[in-house]
Amino acid sequence: MTAPGLDTRAQRVPPPGGMPPPPDGLISVWWATTDVAPSVVESLRADLDRDTLGRVNALVREEDRHRAILAHGLLRRLVAACLGLAPSAISIDRTCANCGAADHGKPTLAGFASAARPPLQFNLAHSGNVVAVALAGPGTEVGIDVEAIQPQMRWSTIRRHVFSDAEWNDTGEAENPTTERFALWARKEAAAKTTGHGLAIDLRHVRIDGPTGPAGFRAGTLEAPERDYPLVVADLPIGHATSAAVAALTSAGAPSVPLTMQLIRADLRD
Ligand SMILES: CC(C)(COP(=O)(O)OP(=O)(O)OC[C@H]1O[C@@H](n2cnc3c(N)ncnc32)[C@H](O)[C@@H]1OP(=O)(O)O)[C@@H](O)C(=O)NCCC(=O)NCCS
Numbered sequence: 308m309t310a311p312g313l314d315t316r317a318q319r320v321p322p323p324g325g326m327p328p329p330p331d332g333l334i335s336v337w338w339a340t341t342d343v344a345p346s347v348v349e350s351l352r353a354d355l356d357r358d359t360l361g362r363v364n365a366l367v368r369e370e371d372r373h374r375a376i377l378a379h380g381l382l383r384r385l386v387a388a389c390l391g392l393a394p395s396a397i398s399i400d401r402t403c404a405n406c407g408a409a410d411h412g413k414p415t416l417a418g419f420a421s422a423a424r425p426p427l428q429f430n431l432a433h434s435g436n437v438v439a440v441a442l443a444g445p446g447t448e449v450g451i452d453v454e455a456i457q458p459q460m461r462w463s464t465i466r467r468h469v470f471s472d473a474e475w476n477d478t479g480e481a482e483n484p485t486t487e488r489f490a491l492w493a494r495k496e497a498a499a500k501t502t503g504h505g506l507a508i509d510l511r512h513v514r515i516d517g518p519t520g521p522a523g524f525r526a527g528t529l530e531a532p533e534r535d536y537p538l539v540v541a542d543l544p545i546g547h548a549t550s551a552a553v554a555a556l557t558s559a560g561a562p563s564v565p566l567t568m569q570l571i572r573a574d575l576r577d
């Protein structure tokens with residue numbers, strides 16, 4: 308079954324070594340719906356390393372395990388395509404920049420200790436019936452978020468941690484406040500995932516300033532205790548039941564190179 312609005316032409320992920328990493332300034336977003344054949348899920352699962360498999364198996368709900376296998380399987384195929392490695396040979400570091408714990412930081416590529424930075428930046432998200440991976444060059448920190456829109460959302464707690472009063476009121480005046488709020492929430496979470504703070508930061512400290520520039524990006528700022536982070540954020544049109552956004556860290560308030568984005572639906576067939 309294909310969700311409405313998600314019928315764009317899909318591309319297969321190239322084989323290992325079959326595509327160059329994105330140059331700095333280009334963000335490649337690959338996404339897929341979760342309606343994938345069981346044989347494909349098995350082959351994606353076979354590419355996961357022990358650590359990722361352990362984390363997947365610890366998830367209680369079958370649908371969460373399914374989404375995590377697809378997201379991590381897609382990530383591995385993409386990294387393999389860019390770096391010429393076998394998908395199963397990729398290892399991921401999750402060290403938290405905030406507290407040093409090994410298990411809940413922003414995932415990065417491990418095994419590039421001798422290089423100044425990993426040759427590829429990435430981030431992933433999974434929610435509802437969508438998984439998505441953002442890839443960028445070594446100098447472009449990226450974050451991505453996907454939120455399944457819940458028409459009957461109970462906002463009371465979320466509202467206090469996500470939106471300022473002005474944002475809540477402004478989005479309330481939109482034609483569809485629920486859609487607008489999910490869109491803003493996805494933008495803010497993509498920003499917080501870019502810097503690696505995640506939900507360790509109160510999303511009210513992320514401001515998306517707009518307006519949208521020609522390449523679809525708008526400016527934003529994440530105000531962390533240690534410093535302010537200038538960001539750009541773009542919405543990802545991947546279906547009317549889903550809000551999604553990608554963000555990138557910029558330097559000194561402007562991207563060091565012009566940012567562009569490509570959005571590709573992944574064809575996950577055997
Ligand atoms: C990252 C986070 C925002 C994810 O939110 P979510 O809506 O549940 O899930 P999403 O689908 O958007 O993203 C999940 C993916 O983001 C990535 N991720 C995890 N932590 C991340 C971080 N700090 N920054 C960026 N990305 C992160 C992971 O790949 C994760 O998927 P995985 O666990 O299957 O690998 C949330 O889990 C979080 O904030 N975690 C860290 C909290 C923290 O750091 N607490 C204490 C700090 S000392």
Ligand SMILES: [Zn+2]
Pocket residue numbers: 403404405406407408411
């Ligand atoms: Zn931590």
